[in-house]
Amino acid sequence: MSATEWWHELPLQALDATQWEALCDGCARCCLHKLEDAETGELLFTRVHCTLLDADTCRCSDYPHRQQRVPGCASLAPDTVAGFDWLPATCAYRLRAEGLHLPEWHHLVSGSRETVHEAGISARGWTISEDYVHPDGYDEHIVHWVEQE
Numbered sequence: 001m002s003a004t005e006w007w008h009e010l011p012l013q014a015l016d017a018t019q020w021e022a023l024c025d026g027c028a029r030c031c032l033h034k035l036e037d038a039e040t041g042e043l044l045f046t047r048v049h050c051t052l053l054d055a056d057t058c059r060c061s062d063y064p065h066r067q068q069r070v071p072g073c074a075s076l077a078p079d080t081v082a083g084f085d086w087l088p089a090t091c092a093y094r095l096r097a098e099g100l101h102l103p104e105w106h107h108l109v110s111g112s113r114e115t116v117h118e119a120g121i122s123a124r125g126w127t128i129s130e131d132y133v134h135p136d137g138y139d140e141h142i143v144h145w146v147e148q149e
Contacts, residue, residue: 007108012096013078020078023096025106025116028058028123029088030074033130033138043086046141049127058122088145090121 006015007023015023031053035044050070054061066073076084076093087094092102102109105119116122133141 007092007096008101012081012093015078022108023092025090025092025102025121026058026113027088027090027116027121028053028055028127029091030076031058031060032123032127032143034086035138035142044142045088045145046138047123047127047143048130048133048138048141049123051129051131053123053127053129055124055127055129058117058124090145 006019010019012020012023028049029045031050033046033048033050035046036042037044049055050060050073052061052066052070052073053059060066062069067075076087081093081097084091084094084097089095090103092106092108095102103119104110105115105121107113107115117124128141
């Protein structure tokens with residue numbers, strides 16, 4: 001196995017902590033508030049992001065303490081792979097959990113953390129902080145993506 005292609009070769013459960021964190025594509029879509037359609041059970045993403053998200057970098061401004069500061073913050077771990085279906089179809093964790101390869105825009109493939117933004121996959125430039133939206137108004141900010149590879 002080539003050390004430069006571990007992300008294609010190793011199952012998620014075999015990744016060490018550094019590899020696990022490196023797999024994140026930096027899209028920040030997991031930091032967006034989601035709603036569930038009461039009739040269909042469909043998960044709907046909004047453009048409303050967590051207060052801790054730095055919308056310019058698409059990174060958490062307090063990653064080490066995020067779960068203490070935001071109790072509903074999801075923690076992704078190899079032992080929760082079976083529940084990754086709530087993540088966007090473009091998410092590297094979900095893709096790998098489904099046995100799929102990473103897309104060309106993923107930084108591990110492209111060599112640049114900017115390609116996720118250049119490809120229009122990330123939340124950069126089109127989200128709004130939860131600090132400015134009443135929770136009862138999240139439904140006014142539902143987004144639908146045309147998924148890209």
